[in-house]
Amino acid sequence: MSDIDLLALRQSSTLSELVADKMEKLILSGQLAAGERINEAVLAKELGVSRGPVREASMLLTSRGLVEFIAFRGAFVRKISRAELLEIYDLRAVLTGQACHLAALKAGGDAGPLNDLHDRMEKAADSNKADKYYTLNLKFHECLVDMAGSSRLRTMIDSLVNEMHLYRQVSLRSHPDMAQSNREHRAILDAIIQGDAEKARELGEAHVRAGKKRFEAAGAETLVEDE
Amino acid sequence: MSDIDLLALRQSSTLSELVADKMEKLILSGQLAAGERINEAVLAKELGVSRGPVREASMLLTSRGLVEFIAFRGAFVRKISRAELLEIYDLRAVLTGQACHLAALKAGGDAGPLNDLHDRMEKAADSNKADKYYTLNLKFHECLVDMAGSSRLRTMIDSLVNEMHLYRQVSLRSHPDMAQSNREHRAILDAIIQGDAEKARELGEAHVRAGKKRFEAAGAETLVEDE
DNA sequence: TGATCCAAGATTGTCAACAATTTAATATTT
DNA sequence: AAATATTAAATTGTTGACAATCTTGGATCA
Incomplete structure (x- = not known):
């Protein structure tokens, strides 16, 4: 197994990662409902950051299975049938x-x-x-x-x-x-x-x-x- | 390494995805070697785009298992033991x-x-x-x-x-x-x-x-x- | 000599403006 | 009135500039 995991632990938190954690909580608690579109500008303002980190966080959550990206339409909270x-x-x-x-x-x-x-x-x-x-x-x-x-x-x-x-x-x-x-x-x-x-x-x-x-x-x- | 032709852009989709596909080829063909750091600025210049799409492409490839991100250090081509x-x-x-x-x-x-x-x-x-x-x-x-x-x-x-x-x-x-x-x-x-x-x-x-x-x-x- | 510290350079992270695209609201045609 | 075309608004995609962080090479000190 790699030592990269340890390095990741060492220097915690880029802004994107913090936003991702926050978003994960919002999603799993239902405050961001399944199927809902995530408005980058709005969420960015609410969290007091620019759209960049929100975008990157959305992509992070994509690989964690919580978000779905559609080009030019946005990031959606996944909906599971x-x-x-x-x-x-x-x-x-x-x-x-x-x-x-x-x-x-x-x-x-x-x-x-x-x-x-x-x-x-x-x-x-x-x-x-x-x-x-x-x-x-x-x-x-x-x-x-x-x-x-x-x-x-x-x-x-x-x-x-x-x-x-x-x-x-x-x-x-x-x-x-x-x-x-x-x-x-x-x-x-x-x-x-x-x-x-x-x-x-x-x-x-x-x-x-x-x-x-x-x-x-x-x-x-x-x-x-x-x- | 050739530039991405604009024809592909119009037909297909977002720049980030095109860059991701290009990078995937570079990685799987070994032109970007396992373990190597991906310099955003350099690769962006070579592909004729800005750093943004390269960053997003790297994150895409992360969820495809080809790239590993380390905060403040960059994106690395994964190395498999x-x-x-x-x-x-x-x-x-x-x-x-x-x-x-x-x-x-x-x-x-x-x-x-x-x-x-x-x-x-x-x-x-x-x-x-x-x-x-x-x-x-x-x-x-x-x-x-x-x-x-x-x-x-x-x-x-x-x-x-x-x-x-x-x-x-x-x-x-x-x-x-x-x-x-x-x-x-x-x-x-x-x-x-x-x-x-x-x-x-x-x-x-x-x-x-x-x-x-x-x-x-x-x-x-x-x-x-x-x- | 060898280790430590510090500054300069390189590289990534964040931001705000602008461009491209979609969505909506409205006007037009039949 | 219904369907379609057109324009305006909203939203995402991309860019370049700036800030934060890491890396380097060299100076300092034991």
């Missing part, structure tokens, strides 16, 4: 599988901070704290990908997760069965600790696919999709 | 598997232009035309991904393929066994036509993994890697 969301689930499944595979190869019997996270999630599940569980769950998956040690894989998965959050502002927080989800985590964790890379892959993949099924099941009873 | 290349093979394997899976689901018994491509590759293999085979092979894989019908998947795989080409200017053209490679293509094709999605996935994945092994075998007898 239900069909795309399902597609994304599948991609995330195979990539998460690969992450678990790599994690198992590199763990050396030590699951690091994953064990602790798992315990805290169990507590959250027991006391039915869905919000807490959701936050920890995000962290757990991040941590898992970090263990795989591939910045490329991490970028790809992050991008997919970003896109998932764009699905109709619907936070995918509703977690029907935290206990079951966490049992799956436990199994993945065990496979990683035992160094069983192929099993870890299968379990990781299945875990995301199970999430997809949970979503589909929940979606069936909601309103009809119009696009 | 051997370890990274092997990692990329694995990622490409699972994504290609997913592409074959989707292609099998959507094909409906018709493999479209893939059959024709396969035939032409067989001829190229028989007459030992490695260059011809290499070109057709790229097309075959592109076509395969197109059949999957996921622009997201396509972008991801394209990016990985780009990065592979950055590995030490070594064109991965050397194909030790075209006949064997094409037999694998045939098997994938058959699975897609039969609509056997899981088999198509496995075969697609295995095909890329076989490419990885061929590379590793070939690399064993070359010089020692120094990074």
Whole structure:
């Protein structure tokens, strides 16, 4: 892996990057709604910068999967259809599988901070704290990908997760069965600790696919999709 | 390096995109070497544009996996180590598997232009035309991904393929066994036509993994890697 | 000698004005 | 009145100038 990542950390923040972070928050919080056009001049004025950094930030967010550029028409907050969301689930499944595979190869019997996270999630599940569980769950998956040690894989998965959050502002927080989800985590964790890379892959993949099924099941009873 | 003709500008699109395409060619042809810093002012002058479009083009290429940005230091042509290349093979394997899976689901018994491509590759293999085979092979894989019908998947795989080409200017053209490679293509094709999605996935994945092994075998007898 | 510090040069980051293009609002034609 | 053409307004694309930052080469000091 390259040392370039460290250099990037050293000297933080060009204005464009700060604007990009700000915009990411605006988008993920829904203040910039999916499908909406991002008016460079307006946003620039609001943030107290010129159009340049806003433009560059928009391009940065393009590679993070949050923004779509159309020539001479502008930058739009991406809009994810239900069909795309399902597609994304599948991609995330195979990539998460690969992450678990790599994690198992590199763990050396030590699951690091994953064990602790798992315990805290169990507590959250027991006391039915869905919000807490959701936050920890995000962290757990991040941590898992970090263990795989591939910045490329991490970028790809992050991008997919970003896109998932764009699905109709619907936070995918509703977690029907935290206990079951966490049992799956436990199994993945065990496979990683035992160094069983192929099993870890299968379990990781299945875990995301199970999430997809949970979503589909929940979606069936909601309103009809119009696009 | 020639200037960009204005005819292309009017017909096509924004200057930044034209510059990006030009830069992509320069990079993939090795005229901009891996690891090299891209001097905005110099390149802008050579292409007859201002620094703006060059900057934007660099950012575009960042999301295509060809360029790395470091704040206040510039845009660098990415450099891929051997370890990274092997990692990329694995990622490409699972994504290609997913592409074959989707292609099998959507094909409906018709493999479209893939059959024709396969035939032409067989001829190229028989007459030992490695260059011809290499070109057709790229097309075959592109076509395969197109059949999957996921622009997201396509972008991801394209990016990985780009990065592979950055590995030490070594064109991965050397194909030790075209006949064997094409037999694998045939098997994938058959699975897609039969609509056997899981088999198509496995075969697609295995095909890329076989490419990885061929590379590793070939690399064993070359010089020692120094990074 | 070798390391450290400082200034000059080179290079990237930001800005504001201008050009090209799209979008809207209005006028024209049938 | 509906459809089309035309013009005006809004918005993005591009440029060159200036500011901030990094890199260099040389002077200073132990």
